Amino acid sequence: xxxxxxxDPPAESWLGGRLRLCQPARGGHRAGTDAxxxxxxxxxxxxxxxxxxxxxTGAAGLAAALDRPGCRLVLVERDPEAAALARANLAINGLAxxxxxxxxxxxxxxxxxxxxxxxxETADLVLTNPPFFEAGTHRASPxxxxxxxxxxxxxxxxxxxxxxxxVLRPRGRLVLIxxxxxxxxxxxxLERRFGGVGVRPVQPRAGAPATRVMIxxxxxxxxxxxxxxxxxxxxxxxxxxxETEALHRGVVSR
Numbered sequence: 001x002x003x004x005x006x007x008d009p010p011a012e013s014w015l016g017g018r019l020r021l022c023q024p025a026r027g028g029h030r031a032g033t034d035a036x037x038x039x040x041x042x043x044x045x046x047x048x049x050x051x052x053x054x055x056x057t058g059a060a061g062l063a064a065a066l067d068r069p070g071c072r073l074v075l076v077e078r079d080p081e082a083a084a085l086a087r088a089n090l091a092i093n094g095l096a097x098x099x100x101x102x103x104x105x106x107x108x109x110x111x112x113x114x115x116x117x118x119x120x121e122t123a124d125l126v127l128t129n130p131p132f133f134e135a136g137t138h139r140a141s142p143x144x145x146x147x148x149x150x151x152x153x154x155x156x157x158x159x160x161x162x163x164x165x166x167v168l169r170p171r172g173r174l175v176l177i178x179x180x181x182x183x184x185x186x187x188x189x190l191e192r193r194f195g196g197v198g199v200r201p202v203q204p205r206a207g208a209p210a211t212r213v214m215i216x217x218x219x220x221x222x223x224x225x226x227x228x229x230x231x232x233x234x235x236x237x238x239x240x241x242x243e244t245e246a247l248h249r250g251v252v253s254r
Contacts, residue, residue: 048124195221
């Protein structure tokens with residue numbers, strides 16, 4: 001298992017060098033812009049517990065914890081190899097003293113999750129990048145780790161969001177990223193569990209249809225819905241916009 005920046009695989013520089021991240025070799029499931037956006041839009045709390053559900057190697061949770069030195073961090077991942085990399089990433093980023101990894105299946109029944117250490121109502125902030133597809137609705141990757149990261153069983157999104165609600169304390173905040181065309185299913189899964197839902201579309205370029213949505217919600221809130229101005233990833237030259245570039249350097253304005 002990699003345990004220091006010189007291990008194999010080597011730790012990569014992230015967020016302008018603020019974060020070091022061991023990731024699977026090319027071809028495996030690797031964190032990218034989605035994880036950057038998830039961490040950037042995490043918002044409060046300034047203290048308490050952050051839980052990254054389906055954390056992979058921990059990129060989003062680690063990035064959020066860097067900006068919240070008063071917070072504890074829990075990375076939840078079912079794949080043993082990804083979980084091992086997440087533990088290494090906690091160590092090399094100096095977060096092992098206030099972070100831990102739980103190997104648990106987010107879609108497992110509550111009793112099974114608790115047996116693995118994932119207790120209900122223990123998080124103040126949940127970050128999550130759920131699998132984007134249900135089985136049979138897309139062409140699956142030949143790489144087993146990517147299939148696990150990208151694909152749900154039928155009804156998996158609602159079960160995933162149910163676990164998010166279970167893990168959060170009352171009035172805790174959920175932040176998730178998903179495909180733009182999955183927004184209706186996400187809103188249906190949040191209904192009766194969350195309020196104060198805010199959505200920010202993410203466009204690959206100005207004038208193009210959104211490909212992602214950032215969604216924030218508060219457990220048990222009765223506040224209304226809000227739709228924010230879109231985040232545009234790339235300018236006419238194909239390069240990141242100034243805002244997107246700043247987010248990739250770890251400069252968060254919110």
